[in-house]
Amino acid sequence: MWKFKYTKTLALLLLFAVVTHASAASSGQCRTNVQDNFCWPGQTCMPTHQDGLDFAASLDGDIITPTDERYPIVTIMINTRVTMFPYVVVMAESVDDVIKTVKFANKFNVRLTIRSSGHDYIGRSTGDGTFQLNLEKMKGLEVKLNSTRNADGELKAQSGNSWIRVYTELNKVNRTIIGGSAHTVSMGGYTLGGGHSPIGRKFGLAIDNLLEVEMVLANGSLVYATDTETVYVDHDTGARRISQNTDIFWALRGGGGATFGIVTAFTYKIHKDSRMVKLECISLIKDESGKDVGRAFLKSFNDLLSTTLAPEWGGYQMLEQAKGHTTGGVVLLLNHFGEWGSPSFHTIDPFLNKYRAQCQLTNKTDFLDYEKDTKDALYTNSYVFNTLMQPGGFTDAFYEFFYDMLLGNHSGLPIQMGCIGTLIGGHMNDVQPDVTAMNPGMRTGVMSLTCWGAWDPEKAGLKPEEDYIAQLADRLLTYGQGTYFNEPSAHLPNWKTDYWGGHYDRLLSIKRQWDPDHVFTCLHCVGSDTTRPFAQTPQQSPILGTVVENCG
Numbered sequence: 001m002w003k004f005k006y007t008k009t010l011a012l013l014l015l016f017a018v019v020t021h022a023s024a025a026s027s028g029q030c031r032t033n034v035q036d037n038f039c040w041p042g043q044t045c046m047p048t049h050q051d052g053l054d055f056a057a058s059l060d061g062d063i064i065t066p067t068d069e070r071y072p073i074v075t076i077m078i079n080t081r082v083t084m085f086p087y088v089v090v091m092a093e094s095v096d097d098v099i100k101t102v103k104f105a106n107k108f109n110v111r112l113t114i115r116s117s118g119h120d121y122i123g124r125s126t127g128d129g130t131f132q133l134n135l136e137k138m139k140g141l142e143v144k145l146n147s148t149r150n151a152d153g154e155l156k157a158q159s160g161n162s163w164i165r166v167y168t169e170l171n172k173v174n175r176t177i178i179g180g181s182a183h184t185v186s187m188g189g190y191t192l193g194g195g196h197s198p199i200g201r202k203f204g205l206a207i208d209n210l211l212e213v214e215m216v217l218a219n220g221s222l223v224y225a226t227d228t229e230t231v232y233v234d235h236d237t238g239a240r241r242i243s244q245n246t247d248i249f250w251a252l253r254g255g256g257g258a259t260f261g262i263v264t265a266f267t268y269k270i271h272k273d274s275r276m277v278k279l280e281c282i283s284l285i286k287d288e289s290g291k292d293v294g295r296a297f298l299k300s301f302n303d304l305l306s307t308t309l310a311p312e313w314g315g316y317q318m319l320e321q322a323k324g325h326t327t328g329g330v331v332l333l334l335n336h337f338g339e340w341g342s343p344s345f346h347t348i349d350p351f352l353n354k355y356r357a358q359c360q361l362t363n364k365t366d367f368l369d370y371e372k373d374t375k376d377a378l379y380t381n382s383y384v385f386n387t388l389m390q391p392g393g394f395t396d397a398f399y400e401f402f403y404d405m406l407l408g409n410h411s412g413l414p415i416q417m418g419c420i421g422t423l424i425g426g427h428m429n430d431v432q433p434d435v436t437a438m439n440p441g442m443r444t445g446v447m448s449l450t451c452w453g454a455w456d457p458e459k460a461g462l463k464p465e466e467d468y469i470a471q472l473a474d475r476l477l478t479y480g481q482g483t484y485f486n487e488p489s490a491h492l493p494n495w496k497t498d499y500w501g502g503h504y505d506r507l508l509s510i511k512r513q514w515d516p517d518h519v520f521t522c523l524h525c526v527g528s529d530t531t532r533p534f535a536q537t538p539q540q541s542p543i544l545g546t547v548v549e550n551c552g
C-alpha cells in the first residue's frame with residue numbers, strides 16, 4: 001500500500017506532505033512487553049568472541065556487527081521512528097543458516113528478531129540488543145504451471161523476495177498473485193498477518209491463496225504445513241512425523257509473524273493475468289469558499305462499495321490534509337481486473353455517472369502494467385492506526401469525526417494527518433470467519449482504513465504528539481470492527497481482541513504447543529504478555545559487538 005506510494009497526478013493535485021526522513025531515530029525502549037529472561041548484551045551469559053567466530057564460520061551467509069558499514073543500511077526501519085539497534089545481524093542465505101541461527105540463539109538464550117523487509121510499523125522485526133535474523137538474501141522462486149493443487153499453477157517463494165520481483169517473474173508466464181501493493185514489502189510478515197492486495201477483492205487475502213508453509217521451529221526442526229496435513233522433520237534425527245492436525249496452518253493464516261517459527265518459504269496459488277483498467281478520481285475535501293464538496297464524493301463511493309460494487313474492482317481511497325490549510329484532498333485509486341466495458345466494469349457506473357469529469361480511466365495490459373506506476377517513497381516517521389470498516393459504518397457521525405481528524409488543528413501540534421482505505425470485501429468475504437485465524441472483521445468488512453500522523457523527525461517520539469494520536473486511534477476504532485494486525489498502532493489497550501476477535505485463545509494454545517519455550521516474541525504478538533519459562537545460562541563474558549542496556 002500506500003501513503004508512501006503516489007502517482008504523478010496525486011502529487012500534482014494534492015499538497016500531500018508526508019514527513020520523511022532517512023536517518024535512524026531509536027526510542028531506546030524495549031519493544032516487547034513479555035516479562036523476559038533472555039540473555040542480554042553486557043551479561044556474562046552472552047556468547048564469547050570465539051563462539052561468535054565459530055558460528056559465523058559455519059554460515060553460508062555472514063554476520064554484520066554495529067561497526068560494519070552495512071549495519072545502518074540493514075537495520076533502518078521503513079518507519080524510522082521504530083529503528084532500533086540489534087547486537088548483531090545474521091544475513092542468512094539458506095534454510096540451513098536459519099536453523100543454525102535459531103539453535104545458536106536458543107543455546108545462549110539471546111532474544112532473536114526476524115526481519116524480511118523491515119516494514120513493520122511498530123518495529124516488531126527489530127530490537128535493541130537482539131540477534132537479528134535478516135532474510136532479505138533468501139530470494140528463491142519456483143513457478144509450477146502444472147499443479148494438482150490449483151488449476152492456474154502455484155509459486156513457491158522464499159521470504160526475502162520483494163513483491164515487485166515476484167510480479168515481474170510471474171508476468172513472464174502470464175500469471176499474477178495476491179501480494180502487497182508496495183513493491184518493497186516482503187512475503188514474511190505480510191502473509192502471516194493476512195495480506196491484502198489491490199486485486200484482493202477478486203482473489204481474496206494472501207492467506208486465502210496460501211497452499212503450503214515451510215517453517216523452522218525454535219528447536220531447529222522443519223515443519224511443512226498445509227490445510228490437509230502437517231509434516232514435522234526432526235532436525236537432530238531426520239525422523240518425519242505426519243499428522244492430520246492442521247492447527248498450525250490455521251494459526252499461520254493471520255496469527256502474525258515472529259510467533260510460531262521462522263517461515264523460510266510460502267507456496268501460493270497463482271492466477272491467470274488479465275487486462276485491467278485503472279481509474280483515478282479526485283476531489284477536494286473543501287473548496288476555496290470552504291464548501292464541503294468531499295463528503296458527497298466519499299459517500300457516493302462508499303455507499304456503492306458497501307452494496308453492489310463487483311469484486312473485480314479494488315484499490316484504495318486516500319485522504320490527506322493539505323499542509324497549512326484547512327482543506328485537503330480525496331483520491332480514489334481503483335482498478336478493474338478485467339476489460340473496460342464488461343458487466344463487472346459497469347458496476348462502478350452509479351459513481352462514475354456523477355463524477356466522470358473528476359476521473360481518468362486508463363487501459364492496462366496486465367497487473368504488472370498497472371502495478372508499475374506504484375512508487376514506494378521509502379522512509380517515513382509516522383504513527384499508524386487502523387480499523388476495519390463494516391458496511392453501514394460510514395455514518396454521519398463517522399464523517400464528522402473523520403473531517404475533524406483530518407482538518408483540525410491537532411491541538412496546535414505540528415502533525416500532518418492522512419488516511420488510506422484499502423478496499424476489502426468481495427471474494428475475501430467468501431471465506432467463513434473461523435476458517436483462518438484472521439480477525440473476523442476482515443471477512444465482513446469493506447475497507448481496511450489506516451490513518452497516520454507524521455511529524456518532524458527531530459521531534460520523533462514526543463509524548464504530546466503520541467498521546468494526541470492515540471486518542472484519535474481509540475476513536476477511530478469505535479467506527480469499525482477491530483484492527484488489521486499488519487497496520488498496527490503501538491497504542492492498543494485491547495490488542496488481543498482488536499487483532500483477532502474471538503480467535504485469540506485458540507492462537508495462544510497453538511503457540512504454547514509449537515513454541516513451548518517461548519523463543520519467539522514481539523510487541524502485541526500472540527503470547528507476548530506472558531512470562532517466559534527460561535532460566536539464564538551463565539557463559540563467558542561477551543566480546544561480540546557493543547554493550548546495550550538490558551531491557552529484561
Ligand SMILES: Cc1cc2nc3c(=O)[nH]c(=O)nc-3n(C[C@H](O)[C@H](O)[C@H](O)COP(=O)(O)OP(=O)(O)OC[C@H]3O[C@@H](n4cnc5c(N)ncnc54)[C@H](O)[C@@H]3O)c2cc1C
Nearest residue numbers: 001116117118119120181182186188189190196257258263
Ligand atoms: C510502505 C508499506 C506498504 C505496505 N503495503 C501493504 C499492502 O499492500 N498490503 C498489506 O496487507 N500490508 C501492507 N503493508 C503492511 C505490511 O504487511 C506489514 O508491514 C508487514 O509486517 C510487512 O512484512 P515484512 O516481512 O515485509 O516486514 P518485516 O518488518 O520484516 O516483518 C514484519 C513482522 O513479521 C515477522 N517476520 C518477517 N518475516 C518473517 C518470517 N519469514 N517468518 C516469521 N516471521 C517473520 C517479523 O519478525 C515482524 O514481526 C505495508 C507496509 C508499508 C510500510
